[in-house]
Amino acid sequence: MISSLLYVPGNAPRFLEKAGQRGADVVIIDLEDAVPENAKSEARDGLAKWVPEIKKGGCQVYVRVNQSDRLLDDAIAAVTANADALYIPKVSSVDSLVHLAEGLSGHEADRHPIGFVPLIEDMKGLLDVRTIAHGPRVFALTSGGEDLATAMGAKPTPEVLRYPKLMIHYAAKEAGLLSFGLLRTTVDFADKAAIRAAALEARDFGFDGATCIHPSVVPILNECFAPTAEEVEWARKVVSASRQEAAAGRGAFMLDGQFVDAPIVTRAENLLRRSEKGRAAT
Template identity: 70%
Template structure:
């Protein structure tokens, strides 16, 4: 499970040093918006040290690159540093994914490492209508949206009611492609209202989102709790799966359990919940 993804500025050693202890399932070292232009090159050069440092606690490590003429150099540095994947801002076409694969493949062969995975961020209206193609692109692990940029591109405010429909469209594109979907129906910028974030995370999970990113470590435990199955849900799922096996042996595809009618979609939901606890590798 990737329930929580914590952004950390790539040019701030004190944040990078503490990132591994924050409890996030993934750390995103940011070379883009969080880093001033004058410091972007030095932040990239530091990836050789910062990637293993933030990942020493077991978190997956992603690097958010710059979608500018720095793109390929950022991607190569992340690859050589051992990052698991790239967070790709402002993606509005699958073409950039193909370009990255062509650039990275020989480097990965040279260094004998696994291929980098991609998490494209949809951040404008053009990308929104290309979300299905992007989600099905090469090496895509999951997709998400950049709420602030998306609203700005439309001349709108990043209010939950403004972001809801485009974020749903991006989410459905992810699910149709069978990749992960990250996000909440709100901006990540307002991190102080913990209760509102908890409610938003629980709502997002009810829609089938897999996790969400945050910019402050105080939000990490909120996301971890909201996107993880509860103990009661796990007990229910195990009970359903066990009963389904018994009923199948008796030749029944639909059955009653504790007064509830169960059939194939409900059993599948229970199986998928348990699969999140023990994913195949």
């Protein structure tokens, strides 16, 4: 269960040294947008130190790599440091994932192949997102709202980005992947009420978690994307009642005045599995 993913600049030791203590499910060491051009090589070299250091806190570590001529070198450094996954920006076709997987194959002899999280950030990627979702090593999808809006010549408002984000989300769910993101991004991390509302909305739509750039947002995401105690109690009642009704030869039934059939039972079972994964992670 991955509810919170905290971005940390790869060239900022004062943030990196505490990143594993922030309570995030995943720390994303960013080698791309957060790192100036003249510090990118140093940030990449720092993965050997920071990935294992951050993982001591019990979270996973992903690395957001650069595209173009830095992509493979960044990815190899992440593999060598034993990162859990790559956050890959500006993925516009599945071919780039195939080539990257091939380029990494000779560097992973002693470990499980590193996973991929493509960021969909342009129109070609958006329109090819279903193919990308079925690419090699892909286990999750997410969007890059600012880049998507720029590619459209639009402003990055919730109204502009809602449909593109949902397209990416639907592609993830069709492929059985995790889906990370918020439908209405809140840039003001001090506005806790707005962040909470955005996270709850995203969870209602089936998103699994979201990224953030400030540690104060992490507990909000962890809380909002996790099943509540009331939801877990409801799910247990539904599953228990379903078993009893099935034993009596009934597939649909009434429970507390509500009609329950197979899709609702499946939803309850999924919620319980998510709850169990959350407990196991802690």
